[in-house]
Amino acid sequence: MTTAEANWLEDLSAETPDGRARGSALQAFLSTEQSPTSLVSYQSRGEVLVIGPGDQALPFVEELDDGVPATVLVTDGQPAGGKPRGARMVCGKVSQLAGYLGHYAAAISGAGDKQLDVAELAGLPRPHFDLVVDFSEQPLLGFQTPPFGYYPVARGAHWRTRALEELPDMGGEFEKPKFFNYDPDICAHGNSGLSGCTRCLDGCTTGAIQSLGDQVEVDPYLCQGVGVCVSSCPTGAMTYAYPSLRDLLRGVRRMLQQYREQGGGKPVLLFHDREAGSALLKDALPGLPEHVLPVAVEEVGSLGADAWLATLAYGAAQVCLLGHQDTPPRVVKAMREELGHARAILGGMGYPRQAVEWLQPAGPEALLVALRAPLNSPQIRPAGFETFDEKRSTLRLALEHLLAEAPDTPPPAVALREGAPFGQVLVDAEACTLCMACPQVCPTRALLDNPEAPQLRFVEDQCVQCGLCEQACPEDAITLEPRYLYAESERRQPRILNEEEPFCCESCGTPFGTRSVIERMLENLEGHRMFQDEAQRRRLRMCGDCRVKDMFKAEYQAGGEQ
Template sequence: MTTLICDCNRTMPLAVDELGRALGEPLAPHSLLCRSQAGDFQQAIRGTDPVIVACTQETRLFGELARTTEGAIAPVRFVNIRETGGWSRDASQAMPKLAALLAAAHLPDPDPVATVTYRSAGRLLIIGPLDRAEQAAALLDDVLEITLFAHGQHHAGGSQVRQYPVLAGKLDHLDGRLGAFELSWTQSNPIDLDLCTRCNACVAACPEGAIGLDYQVDLDRCSSHRSCTASCTVAGAIDFQRPPRQLIETFDLVLDLGTTPQFRRHAPPQGYFTWPDGAPSTLLTLRGMVGEFEKPKFFEYKQSLCTHSRNETVGCRACVDVCSAEAIRSDKHRQQIVVDPHLCVGCGACTTVCPSGAISYAYPRNPDQGLKLRTLLGTYAQAGGRDATLLLHSQQGGQQLVEALGRAAQLKQAQGVPANVIPVPLWHTAGVGADLWLSAVAFGATQVVVLLTDEEAPQYKEALRAQMDIAQSILNGLGYRGQHLHLLYATTPDALDAALKTVASQRPQGPGQPARFAVAPEKRATLSLALDHLIALAPGPLPDAIDLPAGEPGSGAPFGAVAVNADTCTLCMSCVSACPANALQDNPQLPQLRFIEKNCVQCGLCEKTCPEDAIALVPRLLLSERRKETVVLNEAQPFHCVRCNKPFGTQKGVEAMLHRLGGHAMFQGAGLERLKMCGDCRVIDLYSSSDEARITDL
């Protein structure tokens, strides 16, 4: 692998030898790699080894050089070391961070993930006032097949010349996504736009002015003169007796010009556009959306781990509630959630709040993300860095803000990204949760900062805050002093600069030795690895358990116990059949309710299923080995069959049954006595009684 670094016209103090030692390869300094020294780049890409270019500003230029250089076959990657550290007031102390960023760029690309395909034939629906809709259509009709839905500003007029199909009526519902939108509407207006010739005779004839140039009757203003009907006898487009019709039509794309968007979710579906600012970029994007498109399938779902539903009882619905794209829905009949990959935008918030790891992030997968964090922190420490802070930010708004801060620092208007703060771009900040935050602390990060801008949905902030409170409670409960996890909100370089100064000045306590474990694909396994390391190196004596913040079942702490009221529990084992995590278990040999705390995800299904209301959740992290052991929560004496003396059920359970059914007409005398028998003896006794009755009758 070849690494090309550049001090950008000597605006960055790069210690080339120090960086080379940290990476284990010699580095040649450059000052104008994108200009007079571009030949060095061209020479490097003629080989087969990957080339790392420590510059992102000239990505397009280097791409053009790669395409036009003869024999250029080497893959090229880019990494930003300028705005992230080279342009900063303490840039001279940032070599460990720059080495870490370069080392992470040397990692192999993650394995490709499955993709989701969209197909669009260019059928565009434009919703809005007819005049505005026709204006937008005129800019798109050379590449798209356009249909208009006149909606809003009832008397707004369109062109006299019919250029596009026009639909009108009451818009009932719009649903779907790119390539598969479905519009349903009710056509109830007296004027049929398919028959209307736009001769304007009805407009001139109406004495109330109830018909505008959208050629629809405003029924609130109409006084039933029916002059319009008389003027339209030839075309027959007006009929006040026509019954309303429910209509459905499909489209590939939607441009919504209405004052109230039809999709009001934070993340609208692919292929749906609004145009509030009239920006040309929206129309340019629409023009290019004909053909076949792919995007990553951002998630993986394992139904066997899902704690959403059992026995038609809903427990955890954290992923359904947090999804800003409404891509996740509950399917009680199938006892699971259903995720529409076409609607999913890849925020990963569902994976962060999922307590069991049933839904996991795949772009990139946890092991790849964990390897990157471990490489960043390991290289930083080996290069002499101290008090590492990870700054997790999005590749969109967060990246722009970090780069703007770097430029401000170069102009002496800000301090810039501190030397001990390592920016880590993510597809979305909500896609990394407590398992990777705690792993990062175990790997040597003293702090993990999640940067939020205006692009995140409000529910993401709430979910991240709740998860962060839980993770921080664990760290403090283990005796690690200080605040390790921060949720930082900023929209300007000045706000980000001030916040990073405060964070960088803090020195919370971490484990004395960094962990080397590999992050597992499963969330619970990763949490277990991180906790084992943090517990093993925790300072001072440990408590028996750490109390964790309580929340709604399935959206609170992912660890805990269940408290069973032995006085009301009848050991019916309904909770065992409902538990998806195998935390609650029965004993085939004895009437016992057993529990393994390590498996419990606090989904609440046991609590909601229990017919006696005998179960309560106890959010906590048990630190002793009992967390992994089977313990007995409740047990009872078995009830013995009054006929054969075989044990079945429990004393308390049978007594409760006798109490509840004793007054029923079907369970009087012998019927009540049979309830005290095992299943086999009940059948024998029932048939014996029937035979005796027949003999008596004879």
């Protein structure tokens, strides 16, 4: 935690038992150790590429400090005034721009389809630029969160001002944490060429995540820790590395425990971004209700339902997630979708709708109004479980505790919206042939075969509704039903979705398929020229070994007769 966050304690009021308990609680949170993570290093020589029409790009270059090495790429023809003072100049239409701080590559269109490297045309000793100021009407890098060292001026005049202020100091070595960890073994993105979950790709605001077919790849240089890939990942394949979920929730648990021990009432945890969220919150601190505990995280979009629900289970009366006016739309969309699923599950147990809230106020006053709203939440016995950076386990522990403390008896299950990471698989037994294509692609082993019999089983607790089974089914016999089943014993108990009498080899009696599959095969091959005599059709009713033996036997007998 930063010194600035620790200094906030002096600005928070402490006139009531809640306020005094809050001070002790925040101290407990701030003293929680964080596990280290690796660093991502950027090397920059401060070489700037300014792109845009001449009437905008050239005056900007003239305003730069003399010590900033710059190349201007004029996109609307040769300027009348010639080359700007102390800068290189290239003219042309941009055909490509990609990269990150210290490694931006740009190209313009040449004759035919030829791509001309801008750094080479400008005579740079290296094939890339370190920084880019983009005056294009539509930013050439359209990510909702621009990469480090890229200034899209079309998004607001403040980007131009910011570039002029920052560029003189943008040479040297820069480091940031490696924010993510990825476990491809439990990723539900794809299998056997089929496409499943795309939540991380849909939510990423930086363009850092790319599909590799059955898996994804994250570029650590483009990743800025926005975290939607983590909060929306249904399996926990993508986890946040700094801070880890385990470290964060350990601090939250200590904080809430300290708050209770010091006489605090019903605490509200306000999670906010460390930078933009802190700036919004700073002006509201003196008037912040004394039962509200502000908690800074790198990015509030990295917190998913596992963190929210565990915080409620640890004894928080409410969890508030603080967005701001510059929160990327993809983050807002992902948060609202996750919020809808969590609220449905909590509502089924009798918890109030506002137990988890997304706040995106216009300013400090609007934030204080939202935080002063009356809250009708039950007082529950706080949980004591530990988490181990395993998303599904954390969700399971939190929900089981909240269910045990629930104000109401829930129905057997609650329906959820499409996209929820919980639900069941429904199988049309008439259409299903028990080919077992679905268990082969299931990334979580929610679908299981039975080595002893033709039987398809399902464990609902493991299902993340990724849809791979639905795509793999050749008979279109599978549909998904998003829901949350409250009874743990039913969720975790394998149940049979379809089973059938095995078809046994007519020669040796070994079961090798299902009766419906063999009968359908015989029916489909009824008129096939290769299966017109009874011996050929009989082989279809044999296992593989007996079929081969019968073929050799027939050839041997035919040879003997000749």
